[in-house]
Amino acid sequence: MKRILVVDDEENIRMLYQEELQEEGYEVTAASNGNEALDVLAKSEPFDLVTLDIRMPGMDGINTVRAIKEKYQGLAVVLVTAYGEYKQDFSTWASDAYIVKSADLTELKATIKRIIG
Numbered sequence: 001m002k003r004i005l006v007v008d009d010e011e012n013i014r015m016l017y018q019e020e021l022q023e024e025g026y027e028v029t030a031a032s033n034g035n036e037a038l039d040v041l042a043k044s045e046p047f048d049l050v051t052l053d054i055r056m057p058g059m060d061g062i063n064t065v066r067a068i069k070e071k072y073q074g075l076a077v078v079l080v081t082a083y084g085e086y087k088q089d090f091s092t093w094a095s096d097a098y099i100v101k102s103a104d105l106t107e108l109k110a111t112i113k114r115i116i117g
Helices: 011-023 034-043 061-071 084-088 090-094 106-116
Strands: 003-007 027-031 049-052 076-081 097-100
Touching (some): 003 034, 011 106, 049 061, 061 076, 097 106
Parallel strands (some): 003 027, 076 097
């Protein structure tokens, strides 16, 4: 079973993603910020993909994606944010995909399926 780490500071988003992705057949773990995500990655079995919000208190998504790619080179990261302006930011290019948040998770699910199956 493919493993996904969902990282978002909004609890309702974490719960929604977790439920929807579990229904798709993935094993899902959630973290509320970048520091917590790095702790989970260090202490858990390997993950196949991370969904990562950009704007979070403490370590934001851009710094988190850098840290993940530095330490876990093969780990796929999908940035998911409510702010489209980050798409042109060179800092986000380290991610494997960039999605603007929506109540419709079709794009997110399709992107995850394309990346990890």
